[in-house]
Amino acid sequence: xxxxxxxxxxxIIEKRQSVAFWCNPISGHATLYWYQQILGxxxxxxxxxxxxxxxxxxxLPKDRFSAERLKGVDSTLKIQPAxxxxxxxxxxxxSRNDRSPLHFGNGTRLTVT
Amino acid sequence: GENVEQHPSTLSVQEGDSAVIKCTYSDSxxxxxxxxxxxxxxxxxxxxxxxxxxxxxxxxxIAVTLNKTAKHFSLxITETxxxxxxxxxxxxEGxxxxxxxxxxxxxxxxxxxxP
Numbered sequence: 001x002x003x004x005x006x007x008x009x010x011x012i013i014e015k016r017q018s019v020a021f022w023c024n025p026i027s028g029h030a031t032l033y034w035y036q037q038i039l040g041x042x043x044x045x046x047x048x049x050x051x052x053x054x055x056x057x058x059x060l061p062k063d064r065f066s067a068e069r070l071k072g073v074d075s076t077l078k079i080q081p082a083x084x085x086x087x088x089x090x091x092x093x094x095s096r097n098d099r100s101p102l103h104f105g106n107g108t109r110l111t112v113t
Numbered sequence: 114g115e116n117v118e119q120h121p122s123t124l125s126v127q128e129g130d131s132a133v134i135k136c137t138y139s140d141s142x143x144x145x146x147x148x149x150x151x152x153x154x155x156x157x158x159x160x161x162x163x164x165x166x167x168x169x170x171x172x173x174x175i176a177v178t179l180n181k182t183a184k185h186f187s188l189x190i191t192e193t194x195x196x197x198x199x200x201x202x203x204x205x206e207g208x209x210x211x212x213x214x215x216x217x218x219x220x221x222x223x224x225x226x227x228p
Binding site: 004040041042043044045048056091093101102103104105106107 | 117119147149154155156157158159162202204215216217218219220221
């Protein structure tokens with residue numbers, strides 16, 4: 001089966017600019033996650049979707065981050081405006097349901113200058 | 114919430130030797146513990162997982178042990194090969210309640226296998 005697809009692979013922006021990341025999960029996977037991975041650390045959950053509904057966004061900085069999953073398939077994560085500390089790899093993961101193993105994409109590496 | 118501690122942060126072994134990575138967790142309600150391998154420029158890949166009703170699980174050269182009483186679990190890699198070089202992450206399912214399956218990750222262990 002095809003894996004989790006993410007784009008772009010790399011993005012460089014200046015602080016206060018906006019950026020968007022796209023994720024296409026594995027076909028048939030109902031649960032989708034966005035994780036933030038800062039260099040040298042483990043992934044940290046930002047938001048979890050079940051189909052097109054939000055299950056948990058308690059760790060999403062909602063003043064600048066937003067995410068949506070239209071039609072329960074693809075998802076976008078947006079940052080506006082970006083800060084220097086947002087520099088990280090943004091990983092999308094999906095699972096068949098909320099009790100199944102997670103499959104990660106290769107991530108988008110964001111650099112904020 | 115769940116807190117996962119992982120040790121060591123870096124580990125170098127000679128090819129053919131064994132490598133052991135240890136993790137502790139804080140939430141006694143957690144019952145799922147996966148291990149991920151992350152190669153440079155790629156996303157984490159699941160290599161083995163264990164549930165709390167099992168004390169040990171093995172898959173070829175990789176094994177995981179779980180001690181629920183002590184709240185720690187370990188990854189064992191035997192007969193290490195250069196291609197095992199990567200960053201390894203442990204994770205534990207946080208106690209967020211039914212319908213919310215969320216992982217908390219350790220900070221990772223960079224394993225280097227020296228030929």
